[in-house]
Amino acid sequence: MAYEKTDMNNRKTKKRNDLIKAAIKTFAQKGFHGTKISDIAKKAKVADGTVYLYFENKDDLLIKCFEEMLADLMQKADEKLSTIEDPLAKVLTFIDLHIDYCEKNPDAAKLIIIELRQSPEFYKKYPNFWPVRNYLNYLNKLCTDAIEAGRIRNVNPELLTTIIFGSLDFSITSWLLSKSVINLKSIKEGVADILHKGLEKEANNEK
Amino acid sequence: MAYEKTDMNNRKTKKRNDLIKAAIKTFAQKGFHGTKISDIAKKAKVADGTVYLYFENKDDLLIKCFEEMLADLMQKADEKLSTIEDPLAKVLTFIDLHIDYCEKNPDAAKLIIIELRQSPEFYKKYPNFWPVRNYLNYLNKLCTDAIEAGRIRNVNPELLTTIIFGSLDFSITSWLLSKSVINLKSIKEGVADILHKGLEKEANNEK
DNA sequence: ATATATTATGAGTCATGATTCACAAAGTAA
DNA sequence: TTACTTTGTGAATCATGACTCATAATATAT
Numbered sequence: 001m002a003y004e005k006t007d008m009n010n011r012k013t014k015k016r017n018d019l020i021k022a023a024i025k026t027f028a029q030k031g032f033h034g035t036k037i038s039d040i041a042k043k044a045k046v047a048d049g050t051v052y053l054y055f056e057n058k059d060d061l062l063i064k065c066f067e068e069m070l071a072d073l074m075q076k077a078d079e080k081l082s083t084i085e086d087p088l089a090k091v092l093t094f095i096d097l098h099i100d101y102c103e104k105n106p107d108a109a110k111l112i113i114i115e116l117r118q119s120p121e122f123y124k125k126y127p128n129f130w131p132v133r134n135y136l137n138y139l140n141k142l143c144t145d146a147i148e149a150g151r152i153r154n155v156n157p158e159l160l161t162t163i164i165f166g167s168l169d170f171s172i173t174s175w176l177l178s179k180s181v182i183n184l185k186s187i188k189e190g191v192a193d194i195l196h197k198g199l200e201k202e203a204n205n206e207k
Numbered sequence: 208m209a210y211e212k213t214d215m216n217n218r219k220t221k222k223r224n225d226l227i228k229a230a231i232k233t234f235a236q237k238g239f240h241g242t243k244i245s246d247i248a249k250k251a252k253v254a255d256g257t258v259y260l261y262f263e264n265k266d267d268l269l270i271k272c273f274e275e276m277l278a279d280l281m282q283k284a285d286e287k288l289s290t291i292e293d294p295l296a297k298v299l300t301f302i303d304l305h306i307d308y309c310e311k312n313p314d315a316a317k318l319i320i321i322e323l324r325q326s327p328e329f330y331k332k333y334p335n336f337w338p339v340r341n342y343l344n345y346l347n348k349l350c351t352d353a354i355e356a357g358r359i360r361n362v363n364p365e366l367l368t369t370i371i372f373g374s375l376d377f378s379i380t381s382w383l384l385s386k387s388v389i390n391l392k393s394i395k396e397g398v399a400d401i402l403h404k405g406l407e408k409e410a411n412n413e414k
Numbered sequence: 415a416t417a418t419a420t421t422a423t424g425a426g427t428c429a430t431g432a433t434t435c436a437c438a439a440a441g442t443a444a
Numbered sequence: 445t446t447a448c449t450t451t452g453t454g455a456a457t458c459a460t461g462a463c464t465c466a467t468a469a470t471a472t473a474t
Contacts, residue, residue, distance in 0.1 A: 198405025
């Protein structure tokens with residue numbers, strides 16, 4: 001009775017991807033509230049109503065955009081980091097990767113950075129969903145490993161995670177708002193440098 | 208002809224302040240787009256139309272809220288920092304002050320943090336206005352002084368400013384979204400600790 | 415007390431844009 | 445080709461909320 005779904009599924013999947021791409025681009029450009037569903041539909045070359053065949057509503061679409069993007073980012077990190085042994089090097093490489101990704105995908109970067117923070121109201125509607133949480137957990141794991149291996153001095157890993165992410169996040173925000181003031185390469189080196197020096201285990205004390 | 212305006216001015220000033228306070232509270236709670244002018248009016252106990260006697264429109268009101276708040280924050284910083292000599296101590300004290308202020312004024316903190324980043328569209332409408340810029344300049348000055356005095360090693364001051372602000376900003380964001388995970392005191396100490404160690408001029412090298 | 419200037423009111427206007435739904439097109443099986 | 449299922453369309457609906465404006469209240473001056 002059920003007929004061959006493969007083609008259909010491919011078609012649907014492709015259209016879904018088109019929609020996500022269009023949505024990311026538009027959200028990045030105009031912000032969440034500045035974006036009309038019809039903008040996204042037009043960019044994806046479908047009718048307005050079609051959007052609702054693939055996503056519950058506008059909120060859902062935003063959330064799905066995040067999920068796709070962060071999943072992509074973490075998958076890329078997995079690949080790269082699996083070739084590295086030293087836990088401290090993993091943390092530093094992660095910093096590089098994050099910045100590189102934002103540089104290569106400025107729309108994604110804008111989405112992460114500008115729309116990351118919806119109002120508390122927004123998140124109240126979706127209590128278990130804070131888009132970055134998965135990503136922070138990933139970084140947290142790297143930090144914890146490096147601390148346990150004694151490659152970073154014994155600081156609170158959650159706090160360290162927060163500081164690293166916050167530094168990157170705001171650096172990239174500044175970069176996006178005024179490309180000229182600061183360049184990404186120096187951000188990459190500078191953040192790593194300061195954090196590294198702030199973190200390396202000293203020859204003498206503690207733990 | 209012009210009659211005694213003093214009382215009127217006081218009354219107007221007071222009402223303006225009431226409106227700003229109500230707006231900060233409401234924006235903090237519901238976000239910019241989630242806030243209705245009528246919400247603010249109700250909280251300030253005035254009619255909707257009254258809001259427009261004091262502010263151009265909703266955007267203008269948001270901007271004025273920032274201005275008030277950051278001015279307040281910097282004034283407090285001026286007072287405190289003027290009693291301190293050592294430029295490095297100034298930077299570290301500034302970190303303390305920022306966190307203390309956010310702890311004591313969580314509504315203000317939310318406004319700074321959550322509404323800091325309107326969409327690029329928003330800022331395109333007001334090209335010369337990026338609310339944090341003044342504040343970053345203030346911090347930048349402190350960093351530059353500390354570097355020039357040789358109390359911090361020779362890093363790019365703009366980058367350092369960005370990293371400090373980013374760390375604080377995101378730490379406080381996390382704190383606001385999930386009070387339990389991390390506490391502000393440890394954030395304060397941790398950020399200062401890591402940055403301090405990452406920044407102190409080493410006995411040996413450079414500059 | 416009266417005239418005038420200032421400030422406040424809130425119901426009504428009006429544009430906007432998310433979402434729906436009756437209908438159309440395209441795909442699949444026989 | 446025919447019957448049926450899935451997918452797509454976009455005009456119409458409908459709620460929302462920023463902003464206006466005719467009117468009222470309050471303050472000041474003389």
